[in-house]
Amino acid sequence: MVYVCFMAVDHDHVLRTAAALLTRRATATMDEVARAAGISRATLHRHFAGRDALIRALEDLGIAECEAALEAARPDEGPAADAVRRLVRALEPSAALLAFLYTENQLFEGEEQNEGWTRLDARLAALFRRGQDRGEFRIDLSPAWLTEALYGLLGSGAWAVAEGRVARNDFTYMIVELLLGGVCRREEP
């Protein structure tokens, strides 16, 4: 009389498969999501009450991955620029999911958004602010904008990679270098 299986292992697998699919085609059907995960639509509905629930779960997954990446990057340690480098590198596997959620959030602007995002935004902004306080980063660009720009560049990068316009290997380098250094050549010191 002991319950052995309570749909925990597959749950994560389904979620990640859905992320992979919806990342490529945001308009994918529930049926397509189910087939991509190798299960039937009925079973998919047993895991997630509906499409909304699935998106919510993906949102939670994305937030969790972001927070994990943020912690792995040790944002309070050493030069802020290096922390940003570590952060983008840690964020790379989640970039496509982030891009999906970023645009998805735009669609349903009316509803209240997951508080996890605001928490995450605050932590990212804090990193940029730390760089400013340390004198590493310029102070004429607000942390809020830098946070937003980071999302945008991650999304653009993920999309550009997906479309084959840039090499996957260059992902982190391109984003980090553009974000930190900008387009203009630096004067030789």
Place this chain on the structure above:
Amino acid sequence: MVYVCFMAVDHDHVLRTAAALLTRRATATMDEVARAAGISRATLHRHFAGRDALIRALEDLGIAECEAALEAARPDEGPAADAVRRLVRALEPSAALLAFLYTENQLFEGEEQNEGWTRLDARLAALFRRGQDRGEFRIDLSPAWLTEALYGLLGSGAWAVAEGRVARNDFTYMIVELLLGGVCRREEP
């Protein structure tokens, strides 16, 4: 026996109203688009055969605005950095529409995309390449990526402004400064 009215004036008005609405809510109904433009759904269908046609028209509008902005920015004149400045400034009014089309394009990745985009991409990439050739821009970031990043930053900026996270007045400055100069402080020359 001379035809006076052939639905030309309102056509543009409808298009721009639709752009303004769909920019805010990409999932807006044809009915909502019609009401926003002050016309009935039937009349909207008389202007645009369907939703696809409307999106196509918006795409053409966005491309036209981009090309107009590009020409107004005189991309082949003077320092490339200044040209980029002029370009972003000229692009600012179209940024929201661009952001909409950028994400919209991502949704229908399967279908062939408007050739206007590739033409535009080429011209933007040419501008960045010119900056590289002049020694203004660093050469380790490909023009293709810079083009993509420009789109991404325009989108992020437009969205951040729409959500009230950054001031509308700072739009051009923030994008240009981040794109050209990056986050890190420059050494005093």
Place this chain on the structure above:
DNA sequence: ACCATGTGAGACGTGGACGTCTCAGAAGGA
């Protein structure tokens, strides 16, 4: 006055995706 053209309102049918349900069968423990 007449007529043509464009319009609004609304009805109608269609298609697609969704959510729910049932039922038979596979898998695995007792």
Place this chain on the structure above:
DNA sequence: TCCTTCTGAGACGTCCACGTCTCACATGGT
């Protein structure tokens, strides 16, 4: 072996947006 649990397949019904159509009305020229 039996029995519980989960699953796949599929059949509904529902809802929403779309596209089309009709018809009456307003506008504006002749």
